[in-house]
Amino acid sequence: MKIKNLAAIIISLLIIFSISFAIYWQSITPVTVVIQAGHEGRNSGNTGATSGNIQEVKWNIIVANEVAKQLKKWDINVKRVPADTKLIKAKIAVAIHFDGSSKKCSSGASIGYKNRASKEFAKRWRNIYGNYFPFGWQQDNFTKNLANYYGYYYIRADKFLVLELGEITCKKQTKWLKPRLKKIGDLIAYTIARELGFAPRKP
Ligand SMILES: [Zn+2]
Structure with a gap:
């Protein structure tokens, strides 16, 4: 086969692939919250x-x-996903984590995000959780895992926060966190609902 023909075939395939992907991407129905x-x-x-x-x-x-x-209770469209998922479109995505540190009790809560809209959302979460969580905070995007979270690629959300809710290698923190996990979940749901323009009662 001539090089020229081969190049033409490769270019055609790339075009077909791009168009197919665009059609596929259009066909994905966005969810409100992931x-x-x-x-x-x-x-x-x-x-x-x-x-x-x-x-x-x-x-x-x-x-x-x-x-x-909690979000379902408020009739908000939500999709719960594990670590690995196929491509999803969403208005808001939140990934839940707890931090671990080799130097015990040197970490705390923190937030990762990628864009400006998420940064504003992050500030609002920090206000709400900061009033509740009695331990320290790391600065935003303080690890590579937060700044370049793998989920940013699979979950395409207008606003995406990766939340570290505390340090599980710190006994003082786990003692406080353990009986409050559901309440923390309710606070996250509340923050998301407000972000979407709802006005639920604060948990
Ligand atoms: Zn984690």
């Missing part, structure tokens, strides 16, 4: 922090389930 439990469903790779008998992923699931349950 809630992801960090590390859920992973058996290898980054399976989340652990500390004694506490596994981050289990706490992520408890919180994420509560957020989704």
Whole structure:
């Protein structure tokens, strides 16, 4: 085959692929809210922090389930996803995590995001959770995992926050967090609902 023909075939295939993808992307119905439990469903790779008998992923699931349950109660369209998911379009996406640190009690809560709209949303979350969570905060996007979260690629949301809700390698924090996981989920749901223009009662 001549090089010229080969190039023409490759270019044609690329065009066909781009058009097919555009059609596919158009056909995806956006959801209002996506809630992801960090590390859920992973058996290898980054399976989340652990500390004694506490596994981050289990706490992520408890919180994420509560957020989704609460949003559904308010008739807000929500999709609950595990760590790995196919492409989704959404208005708001929130990924739930807890931090782990090799230097115990040196971390706390933090937020990751990518765009300006998310930054404003992050500020509102920090106000709400900051009034409740009695421990320290890291600066926004303080790790690579937060700044370049893999989920940003799969979940295309207008606003996307990756929340670290506390440090599970810190006993003082886990003692406080453990009985409050559902309440924290309710606060996240409340923050999302307000972001969407609803005015639910504060939990
Ligand atoms: Zn995590």
